[in-house]
Amino acid sequence: MVFVALAGVGVAFLTFVSLGPRPSSYEGRVVDKSITLSETLRGSGKILRLHIRGRNGEEFVVEVTYDTYNRAHDWQFAAATVAASATKEYRGDVERVNPEEALVAALSSCHMLTFLAIATKRKLSLDSYSDDAVGFMEKNEAGRLAITRVTLRPKIVWSAGVTVSRVDLDTMHHQAHEGCFIANSVKTEITVEPQE
Numbered sequence: 743m744v745f746v747a748l749a750g751v752g753v754a755f756l757t758f759v760s761l762g763p764r765p766s767s768y769e770g771r772v773v774d775k776s777i778t779l780s781e782t783l784r785g786s787g788k789i790l791r792l793h794i795r796g797r798n799g800e801e802f803v804v805e806v807t808y809d810t811y812n813r814a815h816d817w818q819f820a821a822a823t824v825a826a827s828a829t830k831e832y833r834g835d836v837e838r839v840n841p842e843e844a845l846v847a848a849l850s851s852c853h854m855l856t857f858l859a860i861a862t863k864r865k866l867s868l869d870s871y872s873d874d875a876v877g878f879m880e881k882n883e884a885g886r887l888a889i890t891r892v893t894l895r896p897k898i899v900w901s902a903g904v905t906v907s908r909v910d911l912d913t914m915h916h917q918a919h920e921g922c923f924i925a926n927s928v929k930t931e932i933t934v935e936p937q938e
Contacts, residue, residue, distance in 0.1 A: 808833075813832070813835065814826075814827050814835055824844075825837070826840065826844070827839075827840060828840055828841075842879060842889055845928075848924050849875065849892050849928070849930070850875040850894055851924075853894055853896070853915075853934070854871055854873060856917075856918040856921045857915065860921075866900070867900070867901040867904060868899060868900050870898070871897070872896070872897050873895060873896045873897070874897075874937075875892060875895065876893045878892070882929075890930060891931045891932075891933070892931070892932050892933070893933045894932065895934075895936070895937050896915070896936055898936070911936055912936070918934075
């Protein structure tokens with residue numbers, strides 16, 4: 743999976759908002775706290791039943807299966823709301839950011855911000871920084887799916903008159919990796935391949 747854009751990071755509050763259509767039997771009903779969940783098997787798949795009892799005592803049931811439940815939700819930050827979903831392979835909405843992309847973006851963003859701090863402290867100005875970061879979802883040593891590897895491919899355009907040797911650039915990227923809070927927080931193998 744590839745994530746190109748970089749996003750700012752702040753304090754996150756994750757909320758689930760059902761954005762899909764509700765069954766017509768649910769619309770307009772006022773419900774109290776009499777909600778129970780039950781799980782049953784029908785054929786080869788599990789079915790989740792949401793039992794809702796209205797204030798008038800009437801009960802109705804909403805059935806949700808793995809194939810039909812809505813994966814759309816929003817990540818609410820102080821400055822922005824991000825529309826999120828599962829990956830398309832898990833029946834998610836491709837128009838929304840998925841958690842795997844967000845992890846790759848967080849690693850890319852953190853590396854960039856740390857790199858920019860290092861460049862600024864060295865009084866090196868640049869005109870642009872872009873990253874075509876790639877994450878690999880594979881089975882880890884325990885046999886579980888995980889983002890096992892991320893390759894960052896930053897491309898930097900230095901300002902006119904600024905020259906940075908390949909050795910210095912590699913050193914700065916190494917320092918950025920070592921100083922990145924997100925990279926220090928994950929087991930994922932992170933490789934930096936600066937682009938010319």
